[in-house]
Amino acid sequence: MxxxxxxxxxxxxxxxxxKLDLKFKNPFELLVASILAAQSKDEVVNSCTENLFQKFDSPEKFSKLNPEDLKPYISRINFWYKKAKTIIDASRLIQKNYGGNVPDSYEELIKIKGVGSKTANMILGAAFGKPAVxxxxxxxxxxxxxxxxxxxxxxxxxxxxxxxxxxxxxxxxxxxxxxxxxxxxxxxxxxxxxxxxxxxxxxxxxxx
Ligand code: SF4
The missing domain is CATH 1.10.1670.10 (Helix-hairpin-Helix base-excision DNA repair enzymes (C-terminal))
Known part of the structure; x- marks a missing residue:
């Protein structure tokens, strides 16, 4: 050794x-939470997503929204409007290109707006249970x-x-x-x- x-x-x-400090129940929730978590505290994100995911829990539901629709849930998060727009765009892409399912490969994940290398690996490792750094x-x-x-x-x-x-x-x-x-x-x-x-x-x- x-x-x-x-x-x-x-x-x-x-x-x-x-485990990650961000709370999520599936890969899509982790994708949303990780976009919201950029330059924001995980605790603040968790306190917002608790209510958010009760109301909207799928790319299909998010894809029909406008950023203003998310304001009551996420306005305490830094840059909430920009992040809301990114989440909605990502949801529309997932809905259109992947049948509403977050893809489980690095190559496909990084094609989604708002998903960089770190987030892609976070989703692969923590949500899909695949080996990832x-x-x-x-x-x-x-x-x-x-x-x-x-x-x-x-x-x-x-x-x-x-x-x-x-x-x-x-x-x-x-x-x-x-x-x-x-x-x-x-x-x-x-x-x-x-x-x-x-x-x-x-x-x-x-x-x-
Ligand atoms: S700098 Fe090294 S010794 Fe200090 S807390 Fe970090 S890992 Fe531990």
């Missing part, structure tokens, strides 16, 4: 079964601090590197584990290194 194998095992041991801001920061990737690594390089050091069946689990570690311990501004159970494997910690 090399250092990364031990580190990967340790991280999976500490965070064996993490979710390179959100926490995964990027923690993997750099740990020394898994160089400081200037772009998301694609991070994804490729993680695929090399983590067994395929654990890719999503590992992403969710790094995400949790970033939110809980390895904060952006001030990482709580003294409380960190993987500090002995961390390049940032060793360099201090």
């Amino acid at each position: 090399n250092d990364f194998s031990i580190l990967v095992s340790k991280i999976l041991q500490i965070y064996p079964d993490e 979710i390179t959100d801001t926490h995964v990027q920061r923690v993997s750099k601090r740990l020394g898994i990737v160089p400081q200037d690594a772009e998301p694609l390089e991070i994804e490729e590197t993680i695929k090399k050091i983590v067994p395929e069946e654990n890719l999503t689990k590992f992403s969710l584990a790094l995400m949790r570690h970033g939110k809980k311990i390895c904060h952006a501004k001030k990482p709580n290194c003294s409380a960190c159970d993987i500090k002995n494997y961390c390049e940032f910690f060793r360099s201090q």
